[in-house]
Amino acid sequence: MGGDNAPRIVVRGADIARERYPDARFLFFGDKARIEPLVTRSRRLQGATDIRHTDEIVAADDKPSQALRRGRRSSMRLAIDAVAEGAAAGAVSAGNTGALMAMSKVVLKTLPGIDRPAIASFFPTQRGESVMLDLGANVECDANNLVQFAVMGAAFARTVLGVQTPTVGLLNVGEEDLKGNDTVKLAAQLLRDTTLPLAFEGFIEGDDIAGGTTDVIVTDGFTGNVALKTAEGTAKLYSTFLRRAFQKSPMSRLGYLLAKGAMSTLRERVDPRHYNGGVFLGLNGISVKSHGGTDGIGFATAIGLAIDMAADNLTGRITQDFKRFGSFDEPQAQAAVS
Amino acid sequence: MGGDNAPRIVVRGADIARERYPDARFLFFGDKARIEPLVTRSRRLQGATDIRHTDEIVAADDKPSQALRRGRRSSMRLAIDAVAEGAAAGAVSAGNTGALMAMSKVVLKTLPGIDRPAIASFFPTQRGESVMLDLGANVECDANNLVQFAVMGAAFARTVLGVQTPTVGLLNVGEEDLKGNDTVKLAAQLLRDTTLPLAFEGFIEGDDIAGGTTDVIVTDGFTGNVALKTAEGTAKLYSTFLRRAFQKSPMSRLGYLLAKGAMSTLRERVDPRHYNGGVFLGLNGISVKSHGGTDGIGFATAIGLAIDMAADNLTGRITQDFKRFGSFDEPQAQAAVS
Structure with missing residues (x-):
């Protein structure tokens, strides 16, 4: 029920996703009276869906704490509960980001x-293509957080980009070892010293994001959020120009017609x-945030991400990576951070 | 002597700048044997230049501390010294950024x-057009630093954009008051509470940079540097596509010819x-960093910035702004920051 045009774009997204994933099945949570006619109209969704009715929704402006307290019967919460209970392989929502993150954390752990x-x-x-994280979940991060993001990001890149040993870069204001703040310097040292299932390439800069210098770009949620939105804004500006x-x-209008x-x-x-x-990584279950203003095609992309992550057992793989390569979590690293 | 194609692009830049600023006069610091023939070839520069010979230069890979210790007779240092002594209204260099910043700070104060x-x-x-700061001088900033950047950025915007009361936005991960880290929240509170020669518009996001939502974008040097380079990389990507x-x-090739x-x-x-x-703000004198890889046209833009700032008495205006609106530097703000 979340986003600007729910439930229409959600059902439309499922319909489009079924073309690419003919075995996919969908549980829709929300207003049955509005969802059912949409589902009935789709030939591809016949026999592949189940609607779980609820009247409650999380509003776009609900605070995460509000949503957690009062939204226990909301469509968003029930979708995440379904993942925790094993009834669904993943949850996808175009609703309130903060609420989705908070609920996913509390329910999925x-x-x-x-x-x-x-x-x-x-x-x-x-x-x-490249992968970047964190895009806004953690506005302040220590070196251990960044190292953990590197491991999770590499696992996600293996799934979504299909590369075996993803290259990882740490976003900084320069490439030299001396550049940056203490957090990125320590994180770089930890990533260099530890055997991880990834190829750490050291520091990268803002232009390396669109440059595709590494498969994975690791940064704190403040910088990552600003960088992502800066790129979006710049692309929009270029289109305007x-x-x-x-x-x-x-003459140029004719040129446009030909081109x-x-x-x-x-x-x-x-x-x-x-x-x-936007994929929430590090949880014991799959939860994907779709852009609130997207359409069916966009929502289908978010569904596809959830399906690919489930098919690849991404959660299990991240757990394994952390078991096998847990050395950065040892006392000396902790001490160095504090 | 700094940058990829000095002194050629520097003299060429001065030549181009003289067209826009017919009264401008130039002091060139560096290898006279290489500079003089270039100057002689320019009709516009006749009678408007003076060459101060030195053999020493700051290399692109010199550390700032090295440059400070060993570069006292370097072309870069002598140019900044000329500003401190009043022989020049501003220094412009395409050389080593860290060295230029360190020398400018030590010499100009x-x-x-x-x-x-x-x-x-x-x-x-x-x-x-908009103005952004800090672009990399300070990788860690407290709330008072950000407030000071706002005042300096507004003064610079008055000069370079020609607006009387520039609008100022504080870069954050969301527009709501609750978003962001403690530093930006406190900075926003200080900017709201204090009478400053600017219109504070609150928090803005990454897409507001290219969106032009405010005349001035204030952020720490880490985020600002990443955002600037992210925008550059995105623009380059869009050109490639x-x-x-x-x-x-x-057909599309024909369309291109017409367009x-x-x-x-x-x-x-x-x-x-x-x-x-890149303009160094907050110093008692004007110092401008040109991109190292630019050409004469680009270097002329950097020269123009220095001339405009000098003509507007930007340094004096920033000093006045800080005298008149120094209230954010009072004890309660200090206490709140620590």
């Missing part, structure tokens, strides 16, 4: 060895709907 | 009331040379 879950996402770069340039003269097909390829390439889905 | 100087720059947005799209088919003029307008609009120049 954090995996052993992980202090704080993080939000990760993937996006297009000069060299394919491009549109204005094409409108400049009759229209190419321009739609470009739009397709940077279409945020193909990269929709 | 920080203005009264300012704890730490910051690097500011301006760039194109959806609504014109655009180029590839135009090469897609004979070529419009595309060059677009390139012009986002041309980094028109926004070249």
